[in-house]
């Protein structure tokens with residue numbers, strides 16, 4: 001098909017939208033390592049996860065055999081309000097870069113929460129409601145997850161308690177107010193409202209918080225309050241499963257026009273958007289049906305894949321969660337405060353970690369000033385103001401397109417544009433004022449986090 005026939009935006013018809021999520025673990029011969037009970041060091045059982053998560057979500061978490069899991073009709077109907085998301089051919093960016101590469105991006109910022117997180121938030125809220133729960137608790141860093149969850153909870157009339165990393169709570173008052181508009185209560189973390197919060201404040205007075213602390217607080221409140229469960233916006237298998245809707249739509253749209261990407265690029269915080277975007281492509285790769293180059297992009301200041309250790313580690317600072325085997329910087333790792341670009345979590349999805357360890361995908365780290373340069377370049381030609389997180393993927397997509405120009409290669413690049421950056425203007429402002437610096441942790445800095453990774457007899 002000639003280039004001209006491919007529209008700027010490829011949408012699917014309603015009946016072409018995915019009816020099921022795809023569980024990539026079903027096609028993995030070597031499965032991701034199971035979550036372990038930190039007390040017994042045995043794989044977590046359904047009954048042990050049940051007090052923390054909704055029943056159906058625990059089933060999804062533990063299921064590494066079923067390839068397709070039907071999307072309940074109520075969720076599909078909600079998806080129809082803002083999906084399919086467009087698959088955009090970046091003609092303007094290609095022209096600006098003067099590259100023979102063909103660039104496509106799947107844009108997930110077309111909903112009020114401004115990111116892909118709503119895809120999983122609505123699913124998790126649905127299962128909580130179906131179970132007859134009163135509400136859910138969660139943590140949020142930059143605020144996208146908390147916003148998405150508060151929207152989903154208000155839709156299903158559930159209470160939503162958000163623990164927001166203190167530095168973001170103070171720096172992003174508008175995010176906080178969006179959550180409250182949707183009826184959520186928002187508490188800066190660490191707080192005096194939980195035992196773990198009080199302990200963290202005592203040990204680290206003046207701390208600006210971290211995702212790991214906020215998770216501990218949210219879990220404590222969920223397990224200690226009747227009719228509540230904890231929900232998480234990234235990292236977990238269930239979240240990657242829900243996010244597979246991104247990849248399934250992208251693949252269906254590309255198949256419609258006979259397009260096959262050579263390279264798939266996504267930013268990686270906890271790994272959910274990337275895991276979702278690559279899912280059906282990785283499935284083909286695992287089954288030996290096709291090959292794709294897959295690149296995870298992370299910040300140089302929080303380099304879990306590129307400099308982390310593949311080990312069982314705690315998912316949270318308070319060490320109340322199960323142990324997960326993942327690429328990790330240690331649960332005590334807190335990225336430098338000058339890091340503005342999101343993607344701050346110390347660990348990485350155990351599914352992506354295993355795929356990376358098996359050499360089925362690559363990872364790159366990029367510095368934040370380079371990320372903001374790419375963000376601005378993209379905004380000026382493609383119109384969308386990208387989230388800093390998403391701009392990590394833009395950086396590498398542009399770098400690869402420029403390589404194609406040098407080598408005269410006509411590669412097809414697909415990247416995930418996970419969200420918009422309207423609430424990140426303080427970071428953009430710093431960049432424009434020349435006040436943004438890059439921070440790359442030294443080996444000694446990282447060692448502090450590594451020292452906190454548990455030593456497990458017989459396991460590591």
Ligand SMILES: *Cc1c(COP(=O)(O)O)cnc(C)c1O
Nearest residue numbers: 144234269270271272273389419
């Ligand atoms: C949360 C978020 C990310 C990173 O999370 P993943 O789980 O790694 O996908 C990326 N982009 C945006 C816009 C986000 O809100």
